[in-house]
Amino acid sequence: MTDAQSYMGKLITIDRYILEQQQSHPEATGTLTNLLYDLALAAKIIASKTTRAGLAEILGSAGEENVQGEEVQKLDAFAQRTIFRLNDHTGRLAVMASEEVEDVIPIPERFSVGPYVLVFDPLDGSSNIDMNVSIGTVFGIYRRKTTTGRGALEDVLQPGRALVAAGYILYGASTMMVYSTGQGVHGFTLDPAIGEFLLSHPHLMLPAKPKYYSVNQGYQPYWAPGVQAYTAWLQHDTPEKPGLSLRYIGSLVADFHRNLLAGGVFYYPADHKDPQKPGGKLRLVYEANPLAFLIEQAGGYASDGARAILDIQPEQLHQRVPLFIGNRILVEQAEMLLHQQDATVAA
Ligand code: AHM
Ligand code: MG
Numbered sequence: 001m002t003d004a005q006s007y008m009g010k011l012i013t014i015d016r017y018i019l020e021q022q023q024s025h026p027e028a029t030g031t032l033t034n035l036l037y038d039l040a041l042a043a044k045i046i047a048s049k050t051t052r053a054g055l056a057e058i059l060g061s062a063g064e065e066n067v068q069g070e071e072v073q074k075l076d077a078f079a080q081r082t083i084f085r086l087n088d089h090t091g092r093l094a095v096m097a098s099e100e101v102e103d104v105i106p107i108p109e110r111f112s113v114g115p116y117v118l119v120f121d122p123l124d125g126s127s128n129i130d131m132n133v134s135i136g137t138v139f140g141i142y143r144r145k146t147t148t149g150r151g152a153l154e155d156v157l158q159p160g161r162a163l164v165a166a167g168y169i170l171y172g173a174s175t176m177m178v179y180s181t182g183q184g185v186h187g188f189t190l191d192p193a194i195g196e197f198l199l200s201h202p203h204l205m206l207p208a209k210p211k212y213y214s215v216n217q218g219y220q221p222y223w224a225p226g227v228q229a230y231t232a233w234l235q236h237d238t239p240e241k242p243g244l245s246l247r248y249i250g251s252l253v254a255d256f257h258r259n260l261l262a263g264g265v266f267y268y269p270a271d272h273k274d275p276q277k278p279g280g281k282l283r284l285v286y287e288a289n290p291l292a293f294l295i296e297q298a299g300g301y302a303s304d305g306a307r308a309i310l311d312i313q314p315e316q317l318h319q320r321v322p323l324f325i326g327n328r329i330l331v332e333q334a335e336m337l338l339h340q341q342d343a344t345v346a347a
Pocket of ligand 1: 099121123124125126127216250251252253268281
């Protein structure tokens with residue numbers, strides 16, 4: 001019997017499951033366990049608002065710009081505040097960092113600091129909110145690197161390989177929390193009637209036969225030749241796979257989640273249209289890395305087109321990175337074709 005089968009039909013809350021996983025590590029102090037509980041609570045609080053997102057009180061934007069120069073929607077601000085406030089005083093974190101805040105977020109002086117670092121995108125895909133399209137939260141947890149004082153930028157700028165846990169919350173037709181602490185990927189669905197996340201997808205693994213490719217094909221005229229060649233390869237039957245169908249929501253967590261369940265590849269390559277984003281659009285620290293950690297745990301792979309996302313040493317908090325993520329065989333083909341085309345162009 002596989003681990004996944006042993007959970008079939010059992011009613012297990014996220015709290016109990018996290019605790020059971022902790023018990024297989026006798027040395028664990030429970031700090032990480034409690035941090036995950038806090039994130040599950042944040043998920044419920046944010047979900048309670050996203051499910052009411054069509055209502056007048058929260059429609060419209062807060063009228064501010066975030067550090068990426070984008071308009072902050074009210075729900076973004078709410079999600080940011082919720083995650084911060086649930087984690088600022090627990091003594092579990094040394095420092096936090098978020099897409100919505102320019103610099104690292106210190107723990108207020110009046111609270112003690114702890115051994116972990118939390119990076120997050122509080123509400124990704126915010127341009128979809130007003131259209132009632134799925135949105136998500138992405139998070140990653142590191143152990144702090146600095147040994148004294150309060151946390152610093154150095155604690156945040158760690159390669160994804162050093163993540164101890166990562167996950168996302170998908171606010172869709174139902175709310176799901178999916179996370180990994182390095183022992184497989186586990187998915188929980190929120191039962192709104194009882195306010196509990198129940199284990200629905202234990203030990204998620206990518207299906208061997210992929211179904212979908214996901215990319216904003218509207219930018220195709222601006223792609224490099226390698227990305228053009230790669231997309232053509234995905235579309236056609238090849239010895240390795242059938243031709244894939246296109247699915248693109250434009251909401252990273254939802255696109256990632258669908259491909260995790262069905263098999264496939266999501267990519268957001270560098271394009272040449274927007275000089276502001278020569279390295280793609282997505283951010284390494286709190287978008288690409290947590291999802292790369294999850295995909296490797298599910299048997300897949302994530303690359304920037306040349307190397308594993310998890311091996312990149314971040315230089316800046318908000319740096320962008322091209323992202324190819326999904327079934328290993330599909331992502332490795334992207335690396336191969338991008339490399340081949342670069343070599344042709346250089347010759
Ligand atoms: P955001 O962090 O500002 O919400 O933007 C990230 C989103 C992702 O969810 C999604 O994958 C991508 O932007 C879609 O971009 P595009 O509209 O260019 O396809
Ligand atoms: Mg984002």
